[in-house]
Amino acid sequence: MVLMTEEKELYLGYASDKAMTPFMQKFLEALDGEKLxxxxxTSCGTEFLPPRQHCQKCLSECELQELTETEAKLHSYVIVDFAPESLSSKAPYVVAIGEFPSGKRLTAHITNLMGMPEVGMSLKLGYEHIDAKKLTYKWLV
Ligand SMILES: [Zn+2]
Known part of the structure; x- marks a missing residue:
């Protein structure tokens, strides 16, 4: 699914008015309530984060479940100096993979970093309403 808008987006996020499916609508409503x-x-039990509607392994339907973990450790990161045009005003920025205690990993921006990121540092899942219709999740240090 490709979401296109007329205006250039300055920030990665999910547009709350662009839900194409009930699955996506439910995901966005949870995100709006600061739940990921x-x-x-439903067939093989494989878990996906961020969620996928169809299983990558067996193509069966997946069901949404609330992620209950909010604290993670920095597993890996990249500092993006040369950003795509839509994000150039934000560069340099950090894209990080956080690992929850369960082993699940999530990729998101770290937006409140005051120094260099360090592998193993504590991360907390955060949410942001970028504007009236745009939502995202992010890592906070
Ligand atoms: Zn499956």
């Missing part, structure tokens, strides 16, 4: 959903395959 993952999904689990």
């Amino acid at each position: 959903m993952m999904s689990k395959c």
